[in-house]
Amino acid sequence: MSGWKGFPFFALILLFFANHQSPSVLTQTFGAEKDNNGNMLATFALGFFMSIFILYGFDTAGTFGEETIDPGRHAPRGVLSSVWISGIVGVVFLLAVILSLQSIPDAMAEGLAGGFPIATTITTNLTAQIVGGLTVGKLYLVVILASVFVCTLAIQGAATRMMFSMSRDRHLPLGSVWGHVNKTFRTPANAAVAVGILAAIPILLVGDSLGMVMLGHPTTLPVTLDDMLHHAKAVARGAKQALLVGDMPFMSYHASVEQAITSAGRFVQEAGMHAVKLEGGGRVIEITRRLTEIGIPVMGHVGLTPQFVHQMGGFKVQGKTDAQAARILADAKGLEQAGAFSIVLEGVPSKLASAITQALRIPTIGIGAGPATDGQVLVLHDMLGLTSGKAPKFVKRYANLAEEIARAATAYADDVRDGKFPGPEHEYSANGSAPATDSTRQGSPRTRGEASEFVGSEEVRYGG
Numbered sequence: 001m002s003g004w005k006g007f008p009f010f011a012l013i014l015l016f017f018a019n020h021q022s023p024s025v026l027t028q029t030f031g032a033e034k035d036n037n038g039n040m041l042a043t044f045a046l047g048f049f050m051s052i053f054i055l056y057g058f059d060t061a062g063t064f065g066e067e068t069i070d071p072g073r074h075a076p077r078g079v080l081s082s083v084w085i086s087g088i089v090g091v092v093f094l095l096a097v098i099l100s101l102q103s104i105p106d107a108m109a110e111g112l113a114g115g116f117p118i119a120t121t122i123t124t125n126l127t128a129q130i131v132g133g134l135t136v137g138k139l140y141l142v143v144i145l146a147s148v149f150v151c152t153l154a155i156q157g158a159a160t161r162m163m164f165s166m167s168r169d170r171h172l173p174l175g176s177v178w179g180h181v182n183k184t185f186r187t188p189a190n191a192a193v194a195v196g197i198l199a200a201i202p203i204l205l206v207g208d209s210l211g212m213v214m215l216g217h218p219t220t221l222p223v224t225l226d227d228m229l230h231h232a233k234a235v236a237r238g239a240k241q242a243l244l245v246g247d248m249p250f251m252s253y254h255a256s257v258e259q260a261i262t263s264a265g266r267f268v269q270e271a272g273m274h275a276v277k278l279e280g281g282g283r284v285i286e287i288t289r290r291l292t293e294i295g296i297p298v299m300g301h302v303g304l305t306p307q308f309v310h311q312m313g314g315f316k317v318q319g320k321t322d323a324q325a326a327r328i329l330a331d332a333k334g335l336e337q338a339g340a341f342s343i344v345l346e347g348v349p350s351k352l353a354s355a356i357t358q359a360l361r362i363p364t365i366g367i368g369a370g371p372a373t374d375g376q377v378l379v380l381h382d383m384l385g386l387t388s389g390k391a392p393k394f395v396k397r398y399a400n401l402a403e404e405i406a407r408a409a410t411a412y413a414d415d416v417r418d419g420k421f422p423g424p425e426h427e428y429s430a431n432g433s434a435p436a437t438d439s440t441r442q443g444s445p446r447t448r449g450e451a452s453e454f455v456g457s458e459e460v461r462y463g464g
Helices: 002-017 023-027 032-036 041-062 071-100 104-112 117-125 136-168 189-199 225-238 257-269 283-293 306-312 322-338 350-359 401-418 445-454
Strands: 129-131 203-206 243-247 275-277 298-303 342-346 364-367
Touching (some): 136 189, 203 225, 225 243, 283 322, 322 350
Parallel strands (some): 203 243, 243 275, 275 298, 298 342
């Protein structure tokens, strides 16, 4: 964890050579609490966890190539060390930066406008020339960027190792895909790509489309609340960074507001979701209002709403006529007023999606709605190419894992049929003797494997 030493060193430089404020500014908020409803906890938490990320990244990088001895004792201690050291270092660093600001109101205005006031104070205070136009301040920003990049790669590497190990332990769906080692790069490339994609995704929606891509249903209508809770729990166990949203399935909120509250509560309490998604407008607007009043965040969904597929006459683009467009826009505005924190726009013309996005203050998330929305969502199976056949027009496949799975299954069947698998390297020995050779391998697979369960010290386990 030696990487953290640069932070207090830089802080001392600012304190001694770039002090533009008196310590009294530390007790002033300059009106910042007005943007947070009087709550400054989020501001302090942000600074705290930013430093934790850097420190944990350095700690991970330092142990990346090593085997941890007694991980149950050392791993928690390492994390706790990162927490309290980050608290001390973070306070000193933020103190130095605040005191180095030439004008705090100007810095706040720059931040609200999308600028980077900390970077500005670094470059304006550390102006000593090194070579050409490179100053000490600009060099330090390069060092910070390199540190964040290294920490990110280290954390991604650790997450990839964990995903690869869990796949070998059969704790993840499609374990053969994530546990596959690329012959060219000799790395679990699929796991590395998946971790990289998931790390960049701020929201994970556990959608009722799982009924079509995982359970084999022709629509989302047969999906039950228990189906959704089962899959939502699995996602919550694996995802630690993203905002988790559970999709309320058909007939889980349609009977009454009370039913909606009960169903949404189960998503949060039992499945570990942070929010729920509801389809449609109309009376769903009142349900949204009631859920947000009791503390359950709601994501709206308008346009092509699959739970209304029969009413729409199929999976057809919505909002093509002026009347449809006006209704969808009115529903979106109603959901925003009811307290929805974001809205999914599905299967609508790009022009309408752009108009709705401009009309709302909350973010819009598009799927088949063009590029003008604030964010985008795709079904994971579509994005990874796990689905076969012709994809909808709005889908872009970033991999073709369906072909990879078929190739692996065919290769496995061929190896078993030709007697290539299992080979000697896959057998267990008895009393230390060598595994049977091709000429002595006799008996059924069950007979040959039984002895290894009871003789010797070999373990039958995964992830070793």
